[in-house]
Amino acid sequence: MIPAGGVGTRLWPLSRASAPKFLHDLTGSGSTLIRATYDRLVPLAGQRIMVVTGRAHRRAVLNQLNEIQDENLVLEPEPRDSAAAIGLAAAILYRRNPEIIMGSFAADQVIGPVEVFQEAVREAIHTAATGKIVTIGIHPTHPSTGFGYIQTGLPLDVPGAPSARAVGQFVEKPDADTARQYLASGFLWNAGMFVAPVSLMLKHLEANEPALHAGLMRIAEAWDTDRREEVMAQVWPDLPKTAIDYAVAEPAAAAGDVAVIPGVFNWDDVGDFAAIGRLNKASEETGVIVLGDKARVYSDNASGVVYGDIPRVVALIGIDDVIVVDTADALLVTTKEHAQQVKTTVEMLKRDGETDVL
Amino acid sequence: MIPAGGVGTRLWPLSRASAPKFLHDLTGSGSTLIRATYDRLVPLAGQRIMVVTGRAHRRAVLNQLNEIQDENLVLEPEPRDSAAAIGLAAAILYRRNPEIIMGSFAADQVIGPVEVFQEAVREAIHTAATGKIVTIGIHPTHPSTGFGYIQTGLPLDVPGAPSARAVGQFVEKPDADTARQYLASGFLWNAGMFVAPVSLMLKHLEANEPALHAGLMRIAEAWDTDRREEVMAQVWPDLPKTAIDYAVAEPAAAAGDVAVIPGVFNWDDVGDFAAIGRLNKASEETGVIVLGDKARVYSDNASGVVYGDIPRVVALIGIDDVIVVDTADALLVTTKEHAQQVKTTVEMLKRDGETDVL
Numbered sequence: 281m282i283p284a285g286g287v288g289t290r291l292w293p294l295s296r297a298s299a300p301k302f303l304h305d306l307t308g309s310g311s312t313l314i315r316a317t318y319d320r321l322v323p324l325a326g327q328r329i330m331v332v333t334g335r336a337h338r339r340a341v342l343n344q345l346n347e348i349q350d351e352n353l354v355l356e357p358e359p360r361d362s363a364a365a366i367g368l369a370a371a372i373l374y375r376r377n378p379e380i381i382m383g384s385f386a387a388d389q390v391i392g393p394v395e396v397f398q399e400a401v402r403e404a405i406h407t408a409a410t411g412k413i414v415t416i417g418i419h420p421t422h423p424s425t426g427f428g429y430i431q432t433g434l435p436l437d438v439p440g441a442p443s444a445r446a447v448g449q450f451v452e453k454p455d456a457d458t459a460r461q462y463l464a465s466g467f468l469w470n471a472g473m474f475v476a477p478v479s480l481m482l483k484h485l486e487a488n489e490p491a492l493h494a495g496l497m498r499i500a501e502a503w504d505t506d507r508r509e510e511v512m513a514q515v516w517p518d519l520p521k522t523a524i525d526y527a528v529a530e531p532a533a534a535a536g537d538v539a540v541i542p543g544v545f546n547w548d549d550v551g552d553f554a555a556i557g558r559l560n561k562a563s564e565e566t567g568v569i570v571l572g573d574k575a576r577v578y579s580d581n582a583s584g585v586v587y588g589d590i591p592r593v594v595a596l597i598g599i600d601d602v603i604v605v606d607t608a609d610a611l612l613v614t615t616k617e618h619a620q621q622v623k624t625t626v627e628m629l630k631r632d633g634e635t636d637v638l
Numbered sequence: 639m640i641p642a643g644g645v646g647t648r649l650w651p652l653s654r655a656s657a658p659k660f661l662h663d664l665t666g667s668g669s670t671l672i673r674a675t676y677d678r679l680v681p682l683a684g685q686r687i688m689v690v691t692g693r694a695h696r697r698a699v700l701n702q703l704n705e706i707q708d709e710n711l712v713l714e715p716e717p718r719d720s721a722a723a724i725g726l727a728a729a730i731l732y733r734r735n736p737e738i739i740m741g742s743f744a745a746d747q748v749i750g751p752v753e754v755f756q757e758a759v760r761e762a763i764h765t766a767a768t769g770k771i772v773t774i775g776i777h778p779t780h781p782s783t784g785f786g787y788i789q790t791g792l793p794l795d796v797p798g799a800p801s802a803r804a805v806g807q808f809v810e811k812p813d814a815d816t817a818r819q820y821l822a823s824g825f826l827w828n829a830g831m832f833v834a835p836v837s838l839m840l841k842h843l844e845a846n847e848p849a850l851h852a853g854l855m856r857i858a859e860a861w862d863t864d865r866r867e868e869v870m871a872q873v874w875p876d877l878p879k880t881a882i883d884y885a886v887a888e889p890a891a892a893a894g895d896v897a898v899i900p901g902v903f904n905w906d907d908v909g910d911f912a913a914i915g916r917l918n919k920a921s922e923e924t925g926v927i928v929l930g931d932k933a934r935v936y937s938d939n940a941s942g943v944v945y946g947d948i949p950r951v952v953a954l955i956g957i958d959d960v961i962v963v964d965t966a967d968a969l970l971v972t973t974k975e976h977a978q979q980v981k982t983t984v985e986m987l988k989r990d991g992e993t994d995v996l
Contacts, residue, residue, distance in 0.1 A: 595972075
C-alpha cells in the first residue's frame, strides 16, 4: 500500500494542498514521485497495490495510476493521520484474506537503485512471514535532526533474509548531539517503510487504539460491498487521529514484535529544495537545475534550482545556490542554505489568510 | 523640452521597449519619471514644454501628460539619436520665435529638492541669455565610470547667475583611475542637461552637421502646418544619426560658447536596480523595497527590491540585497552588486531571439 498524503510544506509553492509533493516529478525522471513509487512496487506486488489518499486527489492519482482498481483506491474524506490511513488498508486486506502480508511505502520518496530496494523488501517479506512487523531502516548519510531513528538489535536467523535484525527501539527526532551519537552507535533512519502481516498490525492496533480499530473494521467490512461510501462517510470523521508509530510500531517494538532490514539503497524524502539540488543535475549550458519544461532560463554567473510552472523567461544573474519557484500565483526566492525555512513562510501566509496559494 | 527616449536596458524586465524607464514610477512618489520631470519644469516654463519621444509611446505619454499640446509632442517614427531629437525641437522653436531660449531635460532622471534644481535652471537661463550654451553639471558623489565629465573653467560674471562658470571641455566616460583624478580636480558629471538660445544651438549644428541641420529645418518649416506628417515621414528616416554631444556641445565648448552651472541638487539617472535601492525606502514590515502595488511580499531575513507587475505572493527567504523583478513574461533574480550585469543578459536574450520580452 502507498499512503499518499502530506503536502510537503517545505517545497511550497511547488508543492501545495492542491498539488502535493507526490504529484510532482522532482528528479527529472519523467515520472511523478507516486508513479515512480508504484512502478518500484509492481515487480514485487503486481497489481495488488492499494493507494490511500485524500478525496481531493482522486482525479490526479487516477491520471498517474490509471491501472489502479477502484476498490484499491482509498479516498479519505479528510486526513485523520497515518494510523487511520494505514490501519484501514490493513483492515480491508485482512477482510479479503487474513493471511496477507502488507507493505507500506510512502508516495513521495526517491529510492534507487530499484533492484537493491526490491531485494530489501523481499528480505522484509521473509522476515514478516515469521510473525514480525519489519521496518526497512535507512543508513544515515549525516546526523539529521529531521528523522526518527531505529536502534538495531541482534541479527535474526531468518531464511531468505540474511540482514534481518531485531529492533531495540524507535526513537524520536533527536537534537544534533544526540543525532551524532546515534550515527556512531549504528542507528538507522526511520523512513516509515515497513512490511508486516496484516493480522499482527491489527492485533497491536486493537490493543493500543481499540476505538480506531473498531471503526476501521466497520469500514473494512463494508468496503467490498455497495455500502462502502455510506459507512466510510459515517465512521471516518470520528476516528481518533494518531500516528502509526504510536498506535502500532512503538508498542510492537516494546513487545519484541519488530524486526529491521537495513536498507543499503539510496533514499531521499525530498524534504526541501536543497534535496532537489542533490537529486538533479544542473544543465551544462546554464549551470542551473531546471524543473518543469516551461521556464526559459538564462543565467549569468549563477547556480541553483529553478522550477517554472509558467512559460516565461527567468533570468538569474550573479547569485549562487539560489532557489526560484515560479508558479502562477506565488513566487519563492531563497537559497539552498535556507531551504528549511520555507516552512516558516508558509506559516506566515497561513496566518495572513493567503490560503489560496497554499 | 523633454527628450523621452532610451529603454533603460539595465532595468530590464521592468523597463523595456514597450514600457521604457520614463514611464515608470521608480521612486514610490506616485508619479512616473516623465510626469515628475514635467511637473518640475512647469514652474519655469508653464505649458511651453515640448516632448520628443518614439511614436510607439504616444498613447502612454499622453496618458501621463494629458495637458500637452499636439504641436508640442514630437513623435519620432524611429530613433535617430539625440542630435536629431533635440535639434528638431530647437528648429521648431526657432521657427516660432528665433529669440527663444530652450532647455533640455531628460525624462528619466530623479532630481531633488525641486527648488534647488529650479534655481540652477534660472541661473542657466540668465547665462544662456548672454549667448552661451549652458550645461547644468552634477557634483559627483563617487568616481563613476558611467558618466562623461565636464571640466569647469573660471567664474563668469553674469547678473542673476552667481555660480556660472566657463567650461574647459567635455570628456568621455573615464576609467576608474581617471575618474578619481577628475573628482580631485573638481570636474562635474555631464547629465546632458542644458539651457541655450535655439539660434546658437542651430548655428553649431549647422557648422558641424549641415545635412542634419538642413533636414531638421525642412521638418520645422512644415511643423506648424498641415504638412507636418508628410514632411516628417519624408525627411526623418534619412537624417544622420549622431549624439548632441558631438554635433553641438563639444564643438561649442571648443569655440568657447559653453558655460556651466554646477548643480547642487541631488541627481540620479536610475541607471540600474541598485539605484532603485538607493532611491526608495524599505518597508518597515518586510525590510524590502516594494515597487508596484500588485505583489504581496513576504520576507524572512531578506532585504532588497521587489518589483511586482502581477498580483501574486512573492516570498523572499534568507537572501540579502536581492533584486526580484516579476513581470508577466519575464522574471529577473539578481543582487544589487550585479545590477550592472543585467545589460549582458539582455544581450543574451537579444541573441537568442527573445525579442518579445525585451
